[in-house]
Amino acid sequence: MPGEITTEQVAHLAQLARIAADEQELAQLSQDLGKILGAVARVQEIATDEVPATSHPIPLSNVYREDVPVPTLTQEEALSGAPEAAEGKFAVPQILGEE
Numbered sequence: 001m002p003g004e005i006t007t008e009q010v011a012h013l014a015q016l017a018r019i020a021a022d023e024q025e026l027a028q029l030s031q032d033l034g035k036i037l038g039a040v041a042r043v044q045e046i047a048t049d050e051v052p053a054t055s056h057p058i059p060l061s062n063v064y065r066e067d068v069p070v071p072t073l074t075q076e077e078a079l080s081g082a083p084e085a086a087e088g089k090f091a092v093p094q095i096l097g098e099e
Contacts (some may be wrong), residue, residue, distance in 0.1 A: 005033045 007026045009034060014021045021029065075088055084091035 005030055005037060 007023070009026045010026050010030045011021070014026065014029075079085040079088070079090065082090050
């Protein structure tokens with residue numbers, strides 16, 4: 001059966017990954033990994049060349065709006081709501097202790 005994996009193989013993988021596992025955990029992981037390998041083998045049996053690979057079950061398309069230039073704020077308008085401004089820029093408290 002293609003989905004079979006032994007506890008020895010799982011123990012070897014656990015050792016390589018530096019994962020501590022007792023015999024009961026190794027047995028459970030062996031069963032779980034066997035089920036995963038079986039599922040992958042089943043999908044490979046079903047997959048055919050006539051069916052293209054997809055990343056999503058339904059076709060997707062991005063919806064973009066037209067890039068239309070619009071008037072922007074002037075520097076004075078942008079700074080009008082700022083608590084503090086200096087030399088045409090936003091003034092903020094110093095946080096790094098630099099001058």
